[in-house]
Amino acid sequence: MAITKLAFIVRSLPYKTEASRLALTHAIASQTVEIYLEDGDNVEPVLCYIGDGVLNCLKNQQAGKHYGITSLEQHAKNSLLLDLKVMICKEDVDKFGLKEDQLVMDAEDIGGETNAQLVPYSEIQKVMEEVDHLQFF
Amino acid sequence: MAITKLAFIVRSLPYKTEASRLALTHAIASQTVEIYLEDGDNVEPVLCYIGDGVLNCLKNQQAGKHYGITSLEQHAKNSLLLDLKVMICKEDVDKFGLKEDQLVMDAEDIGGETNAQLVPYSEIQKVMEEVDHLQFF
Amino acid sequence: MKLGVLLSDHKTDSDVLGRLTAEKLGIILVGNGTYLATIKENGKASPILDKTSNLYVLVEDLESRGLSAANVDSRVKPVTYSDVVDLIFNDYEKIIWL
Amino acid sequence: MKLGVLLSDHKTDSDVLGRLTAEKLGIILVGNGTYLATIKENGKASPILDKTSNLYVLVEDLESRGLSAANVDSRVKPVTYSDVVDLIFNDYEKIIWL
Amino acid sequence: MGKLTIGCFSSLVGSLSLDFAVKLSEAAVKKGHDVDLWVSSNATMLSKKGQKPFKDYSHLAKTLTELFASGKFKAVACEACAEARGYHKDDTMEGWGRRSMDWYLASAFSADRVLLIGGD
Amino acid sequence: MGKLTIGCFSSLVGSLSLDFAVKLSEAAVKKGHDVDLWVSSNATMLSKKGQKPFKDYSHLAKTLTELFASGKFKAVACEACAEARGYHKDDTMEGWGRRSMDWYLASAFSADRVLLIGGD
Numbered sequence: 134m135a136i137t138k139l140a141f142i143v144r145s146l147p148y149k150t151e152a153s154r155l156a157l158t159h160a161i162a163s164q165t166v167e168i169y170l171e172d173g174d175n176v177e178p179v180l181c182y183i184g185d186g187v188l189n190c191l192k193n194q195q196a197g198k199h200y201g202i203t204s205l206e207q208h209a210k211n212s213l214l215l216d217l218k219v220m221i222c223k224e225d226v227d228k229f230g231l232k233e234d235q236l237v238m239d240a241e242d243i244g245g246e247t248n249a250q251l252v253p254y255s256e257i258q259k260v261m262e263e264v265d266h267l268q269f270f
Numbered sequence: 271m272a273i274t275k276l277a278f279i280v281r282s283l284p285y286k287t288e289a290s291r292l293a294l295t296h297a298i299a300s301q302t303v304e305i306y307l308e309d310g311d312n313v314e315p316v317l318c319y320i321g322d323g324v325l326n327c328l329k330n331q332q333a334g335k336h337y338g339i340t341s342l343e344q345h346a347k348n349s350l351l352l353d354l355k356v357m358i359c360k361e362d363v364d365k366f367g368l369k370e371d372q373l374v375m376d377a378e379d380i381g382g383e384t385n386a387q388l389v390p391y392s393e394i395q396k397v398m399e400e401v402d403h404l405q406f407f
Numbered sequence: 408m409k410l411g412v413l414l415s416d417h418k419t420d421s422d423v424l425g426r427l428t429a430e431k432l433g434i435i436l437v438g439n440g441t442y443l444a445t446i447k448e449n450g451k452a453s454p455i456l457d458k459t460s461n462l463y464v465l466v467e468d469l470e471s472r473g474l475s476a477a478n479v480d481s482r483v484k485p486v487t488y489s490d491v492v493d494l495i496f497n498d499y500e501k502i503i504w505l
Numbered sequence: 506m507k508l509g510v511l512l513s514d515h516k517t518d519s520d521v522l523g524r525l526t527a528e529k530l531g532i533i534l535v536g537n538g539t540y541l542a543t544i545k546e547n548g549k550a551s552p553i554l555d556k557t558s559n560l561y562v563l564v565e566d567l568e569s570r571g572l573s574a575a576n577v578d579s580r581v582k583p584v585t586y587s588d589v590v591d592l593i594f595n596d597y598e599k600i601i602w603l
Numbered sequence: 604m605g606k607l608t609i610g611c612f613s614s615l616v617g618s619l620s621l622d623f624a625v626k627l628s629e630a631a632v633k634k635g636h637d638v639d640l641w642v643s644s645n646a647t648m649l650s651k652k653g654q655k656p657f658k659d660y661s662h663l664a665k666t667l668t669e670l671f672a673s674g675k676f677k678a679v680a681c682e683a684c685a686e687a688r689g690y691h692k693d694d695t696m697e698g699w700g701r702r703s704m705d706w707y708l709a710s711a712f713s714a715d716r717v718l719l720i721g722g723d
Numbered sequence: 724m725g726k727l728t729i730g731c732f733s734s735l736v737g738s739l740s741l742d743f744a745v746k747l748s749e750a751a752v753k754k755g756h757d758v759d760l761w762v763s764s765n766a767t768m769l770s771k772k773g774q775k776p777f778k779d780y781s782h783l784a785k786t787l788t789e790l791f792a793s794g795k796f797k798a799v800a801c802e803a804c805a806e807a808r809g810y811h812k813d814d815t816m817e818g819w820g821r822r823s824m825d826w827y828l829a830s831a832f833s834a835d836r837v838l839l840i841g842g843d
Contacts, residue, residue: 137832142601144521145842146417148471149439151617151764152841154659155732159763162824169829176828184520185417188442191473199467200622203658206473225520230447254524262506266831267599268730268839269521274712281423282722283515285569286537288644288737289721291779292612296643299704306709313708321422322515325540328571336565337742340778343571362422367545391426399408403711404501405610405719406423413718415620418516438619467626468619488630495716496605496636504720511838513740536739565746566739586750593836594725594756602840614734614765616807645734645765654809687736687780689773689814 134173138264139163141178142257143186145270147205148196153189156180156270157208164215179264180212181257183222186270187229190221190236190249206237209249213240219249220257271310275401276300278315279394280323282407284342285333290326293317293407294345301352316401317349318394320359323407324366327358327373327386343374346386350377356386357394409433411499413491414440419455424505433461433499435491436483441469444483456482461498465491507531509597511589512538517553522603531559531597533589534581539567542581554580559596563589605715606637610707612644612721616660620720621646625663625670627718632675639714641707643681647688650680652696664696671698679706725835726757730827732764732841736780740840741766745783745790747838752795759834761827763801767808770800772816784816791818799826 141160145152160178167175182190194204212219221236238249250256261267278297282289297315304312319327331341349356358373376385387393398404410429415438419425434455436444443453444464456462462483466476469485476485486494495502508527513536517523532553534542541551542562554560560581564574567583574583584592593600609628613620621642628638642649649663656662670676679700685691695701711717729748733740741762748758762769769783776782790796799820805811815821831837 159824166825166828194473196471199471266837269601270841303705303708331571333569336569403717406503407721492631502718590751600838651809655806660807686775689771
């Protein structure tokens with residue numbers, strides 16, 4: 134019985150590369166990883182947005198309307214719906230002049246019960262210390 | 271009878287993307303474009319290296335030895351062997367602390383007779399004004 | 408020359424864009440370039456917006472990213488793909504993508 | 506933590522690398538990161554080289570670009586792929602790619 | 604009415620720059636212009652048949668079919684780029700040509716405007 | 724001896740990051756370590772058979788074959804990423820698996836070191 138903690142640190146913008154989208158889809162894939170593992174073993178993902186990466190969390194992304202693809206907003210909601218731990222760096226949100234109500238902080242409209250946390254960078258640094266493996270996207 | 275002048279401006283580093291390699295291979299492809307055109311019609315490429323792009327011109331690139339791929343040095347020589355007009359921005363070469371003897375300025379060892387020119391940026395700006403179409407790589 | 412620049416990057420490459428000059432220069436913000444029209448870093452608008460008075464931003468790319476035409480810097484004109492075609496053929500002779 | 510950073514980019518992303526802290530931090534310059542070990546812009550070495558005393562550069566990537574181990578900043582130790590494997594397993598617990 | 608030649612190197616999936624090239628082509632053709640599209644490097648994959656639509660990825664096959672039907676749109680993929688990626692001639696989507704790079708230059712020769720979208 | 728799990732998203736051609744992943748795998752296996760390689764996004768194309776060698780492009784098929792033969796190397800490609808690119812199961816190079824993303828996470832569960840190579 135063991136839990137492996139994996140941090141998914143999103144630092145890149147949405148859409149220009151697939152990196153942030155893949156961070157979210159890989160983190161969400163933790164929901165089905167048990168089929169490969171022994172009873173009681175599991176992975177525990179933590180999703181953190183830093184730097185330019187916080188712009189993945191903007192509301193009202195209309196990538197579906199214009200380009201026919203799922204928005205990063207939708208992926209961000211899905212990660213909350215599935216109760217992933219999500220942290221957004223407050224200093225970076227402030228730097229871009231954004232307010233909390235402009236960001237995807239919950240997935241209530243699709244039945245989610247978990248909220249994202251707006252935290253100082255030092256909290257994200259703590260996560261990086263705690264996890265078993267670190268991945269930057 | 272017409273000549274269309276095309277500028278190929280290389281601003282990106284070699285190897286991380288294919289961009290600079292494709293600038294050179296597309297410029298070199300001008301050698302065979304006549305098969306598609308009427309007698310007397312042709313395209314005339316000019317190849318300019320600016321910014322980070324000047325680092326494509328470094329000598330002794332051992333990409334073949336380590337990664338099994340043609341180096342940008344080899345492509346640069348091929349472009350001179352085929353008598354393309356090649357300009358390298360002097361300010362950018364100076365900025366990186368490079369000397370002319372560190373750069374591919376000729377293709378004498380493979381029988382080339384054309385030299386690259388180390389020119390001030392203003393000369394490259396003139397080329398941009400003169401050509402029919404501009405392409406940045 | 409009349410030069411139209413499609414700027415798809417949000418990082419300014421001063422070696423390239425900074426030195427470009429043209430009798431008439433237009434900058435059309437597309438892709439990640441659209442952030443430059445809307446997001447102020449540390450309260451400051453991007454210096455790109457001082458480079459010319461012919462500034463455009465592609466609405467489709469803006470909206471895809473959750474940005475809104477309402478928040479676009481007043482110097483920048485929102486345009487559609489259809490408008491970009493007209494800018495390319497009618498307003499500029501040479502077009503580059505950065 | 507003991508954190509090894511494989512730095513593949515030649516542009517410093519201060520939001521990310523600048524804020525990273527670790528009890529033991531190692532930076533292994535690979536890909537375009539190898540320029541940081543050799544090329545001085547306007548005569549100045551990259552500020553990355555001040556970030557830690559555990560600095561490495563991948564010889565294969567250096568030489569592929571026409572750079573030479575002889576010109577590497579004296580603070581940076583040239584290493585091979587084989588050495589990188591040992592650094593990953595013996596010297597650092599977590600490894601990231603930037 | 605004019606002729607626009609677009610060259611594009613960007614990834615089929617992820618970058619949206621290739622989507623830009625196709626949507627710009629569509630807008631130009633709608634206004635009566637002619638468009639030549641050249642795809643090279645990672646963009647070459649746009650010309651491969653059998654791309655399965657997924658919600659997470661752009662799917663440009665339908666737009667391309669409409670563009671070909673307009674009679675004002677030509678699209679050609681880089682042959683060597685395709686072969687290097689293990690994608691061979693009989694996998695090419697209907698409407699597309701496969702040529703070497705001189706085709707792009709010949710298209711640029713007679714174009715009123717050329718747009719080269721480099722990078723990833 | 725340890726286990727290294729590598730995830731890579733980078734382009735088959737052009738970026739050299741995928742070459743890095745393969746050469747690092749090779750160096751690790753030579754030292755007796757086990758390596759799991761997961762390719763997703765544009766890197767998925769590494770697992771396609773029939774890639775023609777060209778001097779301008781890296782050609783990793785031979786190294787991969789040697790790695791598979793070592794018995795210390797597993798490699799799996801993202802199934803959805805492949806299908807979106809029009810590359811189907813019977814085109815997969817020998818030795819490779821095709822799975823969904825949870826395979827990568829399961830590999831990371833038991834890895835001593837994880838290296839995720841994101842970006843293009």
